[in-house]
Amino acid sequence: MxxxxxxxxxxxxxxxxxxxxxxxxxxxxxxxxxxxxxxxxxxxxxxxxxxxxxxxxxxxxxxxxxxxxxxxxxxxxxxxxRFLLVKIQPSEPWPRFVLTRMKKDDGARYFGPFAHSGALRATISWLNRKFGLRACRPLNPGENDYRHCNADIIRNCSAPCIFRITREDYLRRIDEACAVLEGKGRREIFSDLEADMAKAAERLDFEKAALLRDVLDNLKKTLNPTRQFTRGRGVPTTVKPTEDLADLGEALGLEGPPRVMECFDISNVSSNHIVASMVRFTDGKPDNQNYRRYRIRTVEGQDDFASMAEVIRRRYSRILGENSQANPDDEYSQEDPLERQRRLAKEGRAKIVLPDLVIVDGGKGQLSMAVRELRNLGLFDLPVIGLAKQREEVFFPGESDPLLIPHDRGALKLLQRIRDEAHRFANGYNALLYRRRMKESLLDDCPAVSPKKKQALLAKFGSVDRIRKASAKEIAALPGISEKSAEAILEWLG
Missing domain, CATH: 3.40.1440.10 (GIY-YIG endonuclease)
Known part of the structure; x- marks a missing residue:
């Protein structure tokens, strides 16, 4: 909607x-x-x-x-x-199925995502039993691990830890189990289970029949063919990065499509944690590896304008500094700083490439602060715009009237995508800092308590309330805490 x-x-x-x-x-x-x-x-x-x-x-x-x-x-x-994935790392001595929610480029095989977590867990348990795969945690289990394991005794594991099976045979079983997760031979497996369930019911072994029924239901839920919905695959979409980029370049009057864009947003839910985010889009798509987040250092209170100035200054002074360090021969070049950065990027010598367009989330105030900082760094001609939320107005430096791009144009949709992504990233960082702050104890602010003393106090008493109720002698009984320090702690906690 x-x-x-x-x-x-x-x-x-x-x-x-x-x-x-x-x-x-x-x-x-x-x-x-x-x-x-x-x-x-x-x-x-x-x-x-x-x-x-x-x-x-x-x-x-x-x-x-x-x-x-x-x-x-x-x-x-x-x-x-995220939804659960099944991971198996073939390079391990004895690979095993592991459930994860994040897919990484680590050489492992991944299956999923799977919509029904309960059915998936039951299916993995059934696969481990059927093919005799290990489910223990050690990376390379040995005899010591075998002594504390009953899986071999109840015939649930082929015991590779004590070499009751060769690695080649174990890997063959892994491949067969992986084939099941891929959906190969699904109908045959279902037919066999249905036949076994019917035979168990005929023998009046209803407990086994019910168990097989549950296994069958879980397998059907897990192996039900589903497409993996990723950007550009499986889901019809109105997002057309190439066309949107060309339309944006034309709408803003740029020399060409802005292949690299950076967007900044400030999040200040409270004055305790004022943060900023910078997201980078390359060729109209998110470049997650180059996202950055900042804690505002020099601004007191909630001041979006000053916060925007700080983050712009830190971002682009860092780019100029790192590119200068990487190219010391060009340090005394008489070129315009922006032209120099463009040349280094064209020659492949820029450590960080300057964007073709800078976007700040906000109106004239945020934009003017960003322009001021860019000019102080010598980046006079770096294209920068402000995007105001209320009417999606695009502001240009030195112009009072904003540009209103029609809402059905890809140019505005692309700007909205990068702005919303910057907003999401900033809010996520603010929420992370808030959760960390909630975990902190009153003891962190007590001048008489070091981190080691804090750990000892909480280990002994369990909570700040129990420390308050303790006597100075009880607290002083802990190593490293004198009676005078104990009295100071109690006085601090009130």
Whole structure:
């Protein structure tokens, strides 16, 4: 669901899309709805829909879109928790299946993501038993690990740790289990399990029949064919990076498409943690490896303008400094700083390439501060714009009237994407710092308590409240704490 600006405000799924959507606009439904639902209904202007093959695909796609766009009216899936993947590292002495939520470029084989975590865990357990695969944690288990393990005794493991099976045979079993996860021979496995279940029922062994039924259900949920929804694959999309870049360059009057863009955003939920983010897009796509986040150091209180000035100054002074260190022969060049950086980038000698366009999240105030800092660094002609949220106005340096780009143009959609990504990244950092702060103890601010003393106190008493109730003698009984220090601690805690 989209609002008048074309921003995605809600993502949902339904088997009967017509029935689901029509329910929002019934008069009786709107009357009974809570404030949040009524606000959503009043904001809806347009819809976009995608057809998928089954419920698992719908769940995966819904979660991905919510994480990508973070719609205002969605609650579920907004955290950074992803669907489970199955990982196996072939280079390990005795590989094993591991569940993970993050795919890395580490040479391992990955399967998934899987929509049903419970069914997946049960399926992995069944695969380990069926193929005699180890489920223990040690990287290279040996005889000492075998002494504390019962998996071999109950016939759940082939005991590679004591070499009851050769590595070649074990890896062959791994390949067979991986083939099952890939969906190969799925029908035959289902047929065999159904036949075994029927035989167990005929023998009146209903306990085994029920167990086989559960195994079959879990396998069907796990191995149900689903597409992996990644950018540009499997999901129809209106995002066209190349066309959007060309349109943006034309709309802003640039010499060409801005291949490299950097966008800055300030997040100051409270004056304790004022942070900024910088996200970088290359060829119209997020360049996550070059994202940066900053804690504002020189600004007291909530001042977006001064905070923007600090982060712009730190970012581009660092780029100029690192490129100068990498090219000391050009240190005394008489070239314009921007022209010099462009030349170094063209020659492949720039450690960090300057962007073709700088975007600041905000209006004239934030933009003027960014321009001032860039000029102080000698970057007079580096293209920079401000993007205001209220009407999506684009501000240019020295111009009072903003540019209003139509909402159906790819140029504005690209600007919105990079701005929203900067906003998400800044808020995520602020939330991380807040969680860290919540974990800190009152003892951190006590001048009589060092980190080691804090650890000893909490290990002994368990909480600050229990320390308050303790006597000075009890506290002084801990190593490294004198009775005078104990009294100072109690006085501090009140």
């Amino acid at each position: 989209k609002d008048r600006l074309g921003s995605i405000i809600y993502v949902g799924k339904a088997r009967d899309l017509r029935k689901r959507l029509s329910s929002y606009f019934l008069a009786s439904r709107k009357t009974r709805a809570d404030l949040k639902t009524r606000a959503l209904i009043d904001t809806i202007v347009d819809f976009e829909f995608h057809l998928v093959r089954n419920e698992a695909e719908a769940l995966l796609l819904e979660g991905k879109l919510i994480k990508d766009y973070r719609p205002r009216y969605n609650v579920a899936f907004r955290d950074d928790k």
